Amino acid sequence: MSSRLLINRSIKSVGFGNSAARRFNSSVSSLKVQSQAAKQALLQGVSQNRSTTLSKKASLRYNSPEGLDQVFPFAYEIIQTRSKSLYLQASELEKQIAQETNANQVQALKQQREALLVEAEINNPEVQYNFQMNQINMEVPVYRHLAKQKWSKYEMIKMIQRFETLHVIPDTLPTINPEVEVNVQFPNFVNKWVENGEILSTKVTSRAPIFKIQEFNEIPQGQKYTILVIDPDTPDIKNNSFSTSLLWGLTDIEVSLNNPLVHFDSRQLIDYVPPVPEKNTPTHRYVVWVFRQNIDSPPIQSNSIEDGVQRNRFDIRAFVKQHNLQPVGGHVWRNAWDRFTEEVRQDYGLPAGRVFSKERNSVRL
Incomplete structure (x- = not known):
């Protein structure tokens, strides 16, 4: 199951409000790798014939490390399952935020919710690829987190x-x-x-x-x-x-x-x-x-x-x-x-x- 479909299903299943659903749906595309060739290589491995990201002939013989293609799908499934659980928790906090009247408490709940949204996508290989390629949307919490991490280290x-x-x-x-x-x-x-x-x-x-x-x-x-x-x-x-x-x-x-x-x-x-x-x-x-x-x-x-x-x-x-x-x-x-x-x-x-x-x-x- 693709991570986009997984996110959409988690949104529908927990009853996000219309505005929240729109925010999540608008950010989903920025969490995906736009190049289909790069996405296929990222999620399914690189063939022994050539790399989609290396153009020099001397580098075209690159292929995925031995055994990675067999292990990766299982690891990716674990990441997706964990992501769905975190989105469910974030949706519960969204409901609490809508009902809360204390400004300080609302701010604390928003920080908790943002932390969950970061954790839900931090290990997504497409997110990591986009960040390395500087194809990011700073409205998305995980990209803000990665950008701040990079800035604070140097x-x-x-x-x-x-x-x-x-x-x-x-x-x-x-x-x-x-x-x-x-x-x-x-x-x-x-x-x-x-x-x-x-x-x-x-x-x-x-x-x-x-x-x-x-x-x-x-x-x-x-x-x-x-x-x-x-x-x-x-x-x-x-x-x-x-x-x-x-x-x-x-x-x-x-x-x-x-x-x-x-x-x-x-x-x-x-x-x-x-x-x-x-x-x-x-x-x-x-x-x-x-x-x-x-x-x-x-x-x-x-x-x-x-x-x-x-x-x-x-x-x-x-x-x-x-x-x-x-x-x-x-x-x-x-x-x-x-x-x-x-x-x-x-x-x-x-x-x-x-x-x-x-x-x-x-x-x-």
Whole structure:
């Protein structure tokens, strides 16, 4: 029995509501391998003549390991039986969710239900194949689970490592517990996402970046985000130290699981000003902070910058506290003064940059 037929039968037999049935049916196709040749090879083994996924002649002699073709059908049947049992349990939770009135209890039941749906498909060979081929639908819990697992094993660890070694935390915010993946790309850096901590030319960063915010959990209706791009390495001559500048602020951002790109029509708190480090200053860190806005909080007003928060000497901690923002992700890149910096200043109508001494003098600046 095919896994698609098995899922459909389990839905009908336990009496899912119409909306729930539609959600399950709409996700079934994304759990299947679309290529019939690849699906046949995946579920029935590869013949001794050729592989459906290897095109080079030197690789065409591949065939399934000895004995696997005989054992696999029994293992697959066990997976299907287990999957049906888990779908039955998920359907019971669906009924409880429909009857429950306590918001906290509903949230707990939804988490249990999602865990069951993940477990029901995690060992499905078609799901694993689709994930490896990046043919996924992030609305489906099992793909979100696999994507988060992959992210947390490398990209999340690297992001935290860069934030700690570059002292982004605690220089900007005290700490971070990443929940979303944040990617940054510049129009002058086509088809390449910026690595955390990468040093870029000021020519590359002269145009406003593109952001991608990938959630790994179901996004509540009405959830919005705020993005702040800051420079914590702005020279503060008066105090012989450094201060924080706000380069760009976006608010009321909406993204979806399958469309994580931030649109440029998001409301701006302040216009983008590109990184223009001054000569002989240390390499500047440019930090992107992504926040979840509290659904019950009023929207951040566009004139809040003029009313109390300046681009220069920007107090990010006070701003986050004032607007009840929850930091959920971030990114950092670096810039130093280069031969393009003055050209970028002229393009944006900025004053000429200062030139600092390479050696610290005993007299305060």
